[in-house]
Amino acid sequence: MNKTKKLVFLSFLVGMALVIYIIEAQIPVLFPGIKLGLSNTVSLATLILLGWREALLVMLLRTLLGSMFNGTMTAFMFSIAGGILSNLVMIILYKYLKNSMSLWTISICGAIFHNIGQLLIASIIIQDFKIYIYLPVLLISAIITGYFIGWCTKFLMDNLSKIPIFKSFLDS
Numbered sequence: 001m002n003k004t005k006k007l008v009f010l011s012f013l014v015g016m017a018l019v020i021y022i023i024e025a026q027i028p029v030l031f032p033g034i035k036l037g038l039s040n041t042v043s044l045a046t047l048i049l050l051g052w053r054e055a056l057l058v059m060l061l062r063t064l065l066g067s068m069f070n071g072t073m074t075a076f077m078f079s080i081a082g083g084i085l086s087n088l089v090m091i092i093l094y095k096y097l098k099n100s101m102s103l104w105t106i107s108i109c110g111a112i113f114h115n116i117g118q119l120l121i122a123s124i125i126i127q128d129f130k131i132y133i134y135l136p137v138l139l140i141s142a143i144i145t146g147y148f149i150g151w152c153t154k155f156l157m158d159n160l161s162k163i164p165i166f167k168s169f170l171d172s
Contacts, residue, residue, distance in 0.1 A: 111146030
């Protein structure tokens with residue numbers, strides 16, 4: 001893929017992730033700290049399509065821009081900590097275990113580590129590690145949301161390749 005096509009495709013992915021992030025931020029949460037994380041679909045797809053550097057870039061830009069448009073500094077700290085930890089885990093798992101681990105499992109692991117990263121920031125802010133008592137609830141939600149994000153990523157990947165303009169990006 002030449003540099004211009006890659007930059008255009010990467011910009012599209014960042015824009016898509018940002019729109020999803022902003023829309024999802026408008027949905028009320030049922031439990032504190034639990035969201036679907038639909039924009040992570042784009043990050044995971046970017047990892048598969050373009051590589052780890054681009055996946056981290058999409059996550060960083062989405063988090064930074066999303067926090068500028070829609071959040072607070074605290075929300076940014078939670079998002080960036082969870083996002084970095086989640087992406088690092090998914091990058092390692094995808095790089096070394098993609099042939100023996102399903103996309104759903106990689107996504108679930110990413111969701112689990114996203115929650116761990118957020119709890120780390122929460123424990124630093126409140127200066128108490130007792131916040132980790134909430135981890136079992138977050139782990140259950142991570143399994144459910146991680147599986148759903150893995151499924152959405154598979155759906156996105158299958159359908160992006162059917163659109164002629166994106167097929168040309170993916171083929172080159």
